[in-house]
Amino acid sequence: MRIRSLTINSSAEVIVKIVREVLTLFKVEIVGRAGEADYAQLSVVNRQSGCEPPSVMTEVFLFANNGVCEQHTFVSTGQADEAVRAAVHRAVKRNLYQFFRMRFALPPAPWGILHGVRPTKIVHRWLRSGMSAAEIPARLAEDYACSAEKAQLITEVAVRQLPFLAQSAPRTVSIYVGIPFCLSRCLYCSFPSNLLPGREKLRVFMDVLSRDIQTAAEDVRALGLTVQSIYIGGGTPTSLPNDFFAEMLKMVYNAFYGTSVIEFTVEAGRPDSMTAEKIAAMREHAVTRVSVNPQSMQAETLERIGRHHSPEDIVRMVREIRAAFDVHINMDVILGLPGETAADVQRTMAAVTALAPDDITLHALALKRGSNLRRKMETEHIELPPDAETLRMSAAAVCAVKEAGYRPYYLYRQGYMSGDLENVGYARAGAESIYNIQIMEERQTIVGIGGAATTKVLGIRSGRMRSAFHAKDLVTYLRDVDIYIEKRRALLRAEYEEETP
Numbered sequence: 336m337r338i339r340s341l342t343i344n345s346s347a348e349v350i351v352k353i354v355r356e357v358l359t360l361f362k363v364e365i366v367g368r369a370g371e372a373d374y375a376q377l378s379v380v381n382r383q384s385g386c387e388p389p390s391v392m393t394e395v396f397l398f399a400n401n402g403v404c405e406q407h408t409f410v411s412t413g414q415a416d417e418a419v420r421a422a423v424h425r426a427v428k429r430n431l432y433q434f435f436r437m438r439f440a441l442p443p444a445p446w447g448i449l450h451g452v453r454p455t456k457i458v459h460r461w462l463r464s465g466m467s468a469a470e471i472p473a474r475l476a477e478d479y480a481c482s483a484e485k486a487q488l489i490t491e492v493a494v495r496q497l498p499f500l501a502q503s504a505p506r507t508v509s510i511y512v513g514i515p516f517c518l519s520r521c522l523y524c525s526f527p528s529n530l531l532p533g534r535e536k537l538r539v540f541m542d543v544l545s546r547d548i549q550t551a552a553e554d555v556r557a558l559g560l561t562v563q564s565i566y567i568g569g570g571t572p573t574s575l576p577n578d579f580f581a582e583m584l585k586m587v588y589n590a591f592y593g594t595s596v597i598e599f600t601v602e603a604g605r606p607d608s609m610t611a612e613k614i615a616a617m618r619e620h621a622v623t624r625v626s627v628n629p630q631s632m633q634a635e636t637l638e639r640i641g642r643h644h645s646p647e648d649i650v651r652m653v654r655e656i657r658a659a660f661d662v663h664i665n666m667d668v669i670l671g672l673p674g675e676t677a678a679d680v681q682r683t684m685a686a687v688t689a690l691a692p693d694d695i696t697l698h699a700l701a702l703k704r705g706s707n708l709r710r711k712m713e714t715e716h717i718e719l720p721p722d723a724e725t726l727r728m729s730a731a732a733v734c735a736v737k738e739a740g741y742r743p744y745y746l747y748r749q750g751y752m753s754g755d756l757e758n759v760g761y762a763r764a765g766a767e768s769i770y771n772i773q774i775m776e777e778r779q780t781i782v783g784i785g786g787a788a789t790t791k792v793l794g795i796r797s798g799r800m801r802s803a804f805h806a807k808d809l810v811t812y813l814r815d816v817d818i819y820i821e822k823r824r825a826l827l828r829a830e831y832e833e834e835t836p
C-alpha cells in the first residue's frame with residue numbers, strides 16, 4: 336500500500352521509529368508524491384493518560400486521495416510490571432497494528448509487534464521476575480499480539496538456554512576473531528568482507544592481527560578474565576592460505592586457549608576454502624566446532640547465489656572433517672533464496688540431515704542494503720520467492736529438523752526478513768553452541784579482535800552492554816588498529832579494573 340504523506344503528533348525519534356516499524360511490517364510505503372499513492376495522508380495522534388500503568392489512545396486519520404477522511408480510535412493499556420516508557424511505546428505500536436489489521440482485513444503477523452533482534456530477552460526478564468514458563472505464551476500474545484506458535488518457540492528457547500547462561504560468571508568472557516576475507520562474494524551478503532588479497536597484503540593483515548591478538552590477551556590476563564569460548568568468524572577464515580590459516584590458529588590458541596575453554600569454533604563456511612592441511616591445523620589446535628555453511632544443497636541455487644562449489648563438495652568436506660577428528664559440525668541453511676521453492680528446501684534438508692550435523696541453523700533470507708541481491712533486484716528484476724512460499728519453506732525445514740531430533744536453542748531476528756521469519760539454531764541435545772547463546776542473549780562480555788569485530792562489555796552491576804567497534808573497512812582497520820586496541824582496552828578496564836579482586 337502506498338501513502339503520500341505521514342504525520343505524527345510527536346517528533347520523538349522513538350515514536351517515529353515505532354510507527355515506521357508497523358508500516359514496514361504491513362509493507363506500507365510513504366511515497367511523498369501525488370499520483371502514485373493509494374491514500375493522500377495517514378495521521379497518527381497519540382494521547383497518554385494515567386501512568387501506573389499508562390493508557391494510550393491512538394487516533395488514526397486516513398485521508399483518501401479525494402480528500403475524504405476516516406477516523407479510527409484504539410486504546411491500549413500497559414502492564415503494572417512494565418516501565419512506563421516501555422508501556423507507552425508498546426501501546427502506541429499495538430494500537431497502530433490493530434488499525435492496519437482491522438481497517439485492511441490483514442492477517443495477523445506471526446510475531447505481532449515484537450520487533451527486536453532478541454525477543455528471548457523479554458522471556459528471560461519475565462522468568463527472572465518469577466513468572467512461570469507456562470504463563471509466558473499467553474502474556475506474549477496479550478502484550479505483543481505474538482502468534483501462539485512463535486510464543487511457544489521463544490519460551491522453549493529461553494527455558495532451554497537457562498542452564499547455559501548460568502555457566503557464566505561476571506568475569507567470564509568469550510573471544511571473537513574476525514577474518515574479513517572470502518573467496519567470492521555471495522549474492523545476498525552485506526557483510527563488509529573482502530576478496531582474498533595476495534600474500535603481501537595478507538602478511539600486513541597477519542602482522543596487524545597478531546598485535547590485536549597479543550594486546551587483547553594481555554588485557555584478558557591483566558584483568559583476571561576467564562575465557563569460556565573462542566569463535567573465529569568472518570568472512571570465511573578458511574579462505575586464508577594453508578600457512579596463514581595455521582599461523583592464525585596458532586596465535587589464537589597460544590593467546591587464549593586453556594582449561595576454561597569449552598568451545599572453540601571455526602567458520603569454515605565454504606568447501607572451496609577447505610584443504611586437508613587446514614583440517615589438520617584445526618585438529619592440532621583443539622578446535623571443537625566447525626561451521627560448514629551450504630545455505631542450499633541445490634546446485635542451481637549455489638550457482639545463482641555466487642558460491643563456487645557443488646552440493647557434493649559439501650558432503651565431501653563434512654566427511655573429511657569427521658574422518659580427521661572428533662568435532663561438532665554446524666550447518667547453516669537459508670530459507671527464501673531467489674529461485675527456490677519449498678520442494679528445494681525439502682531436498683536440501685534431506686541432504687543436510689543425512690549428514691547428521693550436531694547443530695543446524697535455519698536462517699531466513701534478510702534483504703540487506705549493500706548486498707548484490709538488493710542491487711540486482713532493482714536493476715535486473717531478480718525476484719525473491721513470495722512470502723507464502725518462504726513460509727512453506729520454513730514449515731518444511733522445521734519439520735525436517737524436528738523429525739531428525741534437533742531442538743531449538745537460540746533465536747534472533749533481523750530487519751527485512753523474508754516471510755517475517757526468524758533465524759533459529761537447532762541442536763541435538765548436548766551440542767548447543769555456548770557462544771551462540773551468549774552472544775545472542777548479551778549476557779557475557781565478548782572480546783572482539785580482527786576485521787569488523789565488535790567488543791561488547793557486559794556491566795557487572797548495571798547488566799548493560801557497552802560496545803567498541805573495529806572499523807568495518809579493512810584499510811581503516813589496518814591503519815588505525817592501535818586506536819581500536821586502545822578503545823577496547825579502555826572499555827574492558829572501565830568495567831573490570833576497579834573490580835579486579
Ligand code: SF4
Pocket residue numbers: 516517518519520521524525526528569570571604605
Ligand atoms: S562466505 Fe559469508 S561473508 Fe563471505 S561473501 Fe559469502 S555470505 Fe558473505
